[in-house]
Amino acid sequence: MDKFLLQQQVLERLAEDLLQAEQGARTAHETATHEENIAENKYDTLGLEASYLATGQARRAEAIRQAIANWRQFRPRAYDASQGIQIGALVCLVDADDRQQQLFLGPDGGSMKLVSGAQTVQVISSEAPLCRAMLGKCEGDEVTLQVAPGRQQFEVLWVD
CATH class of the missing domain: 3.10.50.30 (Transcription elongation factor, GreA/GreB, C-terminal domain)
Structure with missing residues (x-):
């Protein structure tokens, strides 16, 4: 089994996850800022809830970007029995x-x-x-x- 091919699959999956998170953040932001969602009273919280969701999605997207950067820099090495199992094994x-x-x-x-x-x-x-x-x-x-x-x-x- 080729670890470099597995690494490429991880990067592809993370890229897909990033697209979904970015789309979710955009949708939530649009909902939060849409004129129909302006709060009319203290119980009208749709815009506020959407802004929380947008913030969460943006944080998730940033975490995925960081994971992608880490996986791109990652170089799996061959197993060395003298060191035992290491990251990349x-x-x-x-x-x-x-x-x-x-x-x-x-x-x-x-x-x-x-x-x-x-x-x-x-x-x-x-x-x-x-x-x-x-x-x-x-x-x-x-x-x-x-x-x-x-x-x-x-x-x-x-x-x-």
């Missing part, structure tokens, strides 16, 4: 039920699923608890993640 984990999952560890803007060939790859950011739990681990190591109802345990099957 493609990792296959297996759980106690023999379910496998492939993860691509990126700088941010994660939480998306990509398809590469017949494989599904989950992109996770460096801030994700699972990513932090994997850092420094090697093939064959156990990864433990504390979640609300209990603990999840995985084995690192392979790393690229």
